[in-house]
Amino acid sequence: MINIDNVSYSYKKGGGVSNINLTIQDGEFVFLIGPTGSGKTTILKLLYMDLFPKAGKITIDKFDSQSIKKRKIPYLRRRVGVIFQHYHLLEDRNLFENIALPLHVLGYDKEEVVELVNESIDEIGLSGKESHYPHELSGGEQQRACIARALIKDPEIILADEPTGNLDPVASFELIKLLEQISKEGTSILMASHNYNLIKSRGHRIVEMQNGSVRQ
């Protein structure tokens, strides 16, 4: 379970979030919507503890932002999969190596890595493209690779920051369907988006942000 308790954060140059309260249950799919600069990315960064609240507390299972030690943050992040609008795939590594990276961090052996990565590539429909580098894949393919990389470590939570931002409507729709399928298997998902039309009819909870606050 994720709990955001009266959290505020402000950047030196202005902006941020104030007095955010939000709880996400295990396996719940929540959309975070709002215009650019409304604080969606800040919330996600606070959740994977790239930023720490100036006030309030974030709790993710046994980890909380007030007491977590710096060296323990990697262990929290191993339970969280992060998907970005700009994919963040490594340009000097092929599709296989990109998806395999989290497994190496977790210490899987070579045979397991090969088996799990091939399975994952098959699931996202990119079989045969294992040795392709990111620049040889389309935007949709790169985003699927990014999702595969986030999912391969079997995270309990997925944080998706505008994952459809660079995708055409068909690819966006397929991505949402893929995330819904993952959510049904028990993974909590918080997906930030400013595309209301894409998410309005999906039947999930929608949290609306405006000027750094949750709109009631």
Add this chain to the structure above:
Amino acid sequence: MNKLIFILAEGFKNVWRHKSSAVSSVFSIYLTLIVSGSLLIVSQNTNKLIEYLRDKYKIEVFFKDSVTEKRVEELTADFKSINGVNSITIISKKDAERIFKSQFGDDILSILGYNPLPISCVINLKKDWPSRIDIKPIISNLRKYREVDEINHQGKLISRIENYYESFLEIMVVIVSITLIIAVFIISNTVKLTILSKKELIRSLQLIGATKSFVKGPFIIEGVVHGLLATVLSFYTIIGVLNFSKYFIYDLTRFDIYYDQVFIFQVLLSLSLLVGFIGSNRAISRFLK
């Protein structure tokens, strides 16, 4: 274990991935090792020279006429316990007479009718002193014996040579330290440039839950591999130059250059690993702060 294998493999792959920065990093360690290696050989040969000179240091002690040979034997046994004394040779009245004859060609007995030469002893000093030889305490110890009449020594010469040697060692330490510090900075900056171009990789690793050591590992391995490459290159350069020039130097100076290949390799390897490790660790640690 799997993580360790991955870190090692990544480190080696990174050397190839970051070829251009590897060249400048290896070259800067190479130059450092050439300077340090050359200084090491100079230092080893200076040591050899100073040991040769120390071997020549002698203190001559002349005893009063009234002292018997038996008493001299007792006294020299005492002298041996003085710190810094290596060995003692007793020169009896008869020995002194022989030495006189061999040096001046005349028999002193036939000139004077008696032998006025006193019993003496020659004290040889230890040559493997950890620092400079100071003969003053030895002389003052010897002077305490009332049987001792006169002491001859090369105190000023010894002191001058030891002063030069001491200054030389100090300068060596300063030069090697400065060279190493410069090398650490150069490597650190080279690695920093590599790291800046690998920001995305580091960020991705951090986001998927890599610990600090997992992120640092491949960069440190990379730095160490640069060090190993530089060691091999600098070792063969130094040995090649020595092999080429030693006969030439011997012809000119009659000085046979001494060098221990295994020791040189060990020192170069230790320095390069140290510089490679500190340089890369410094760069990546600053970035991960």
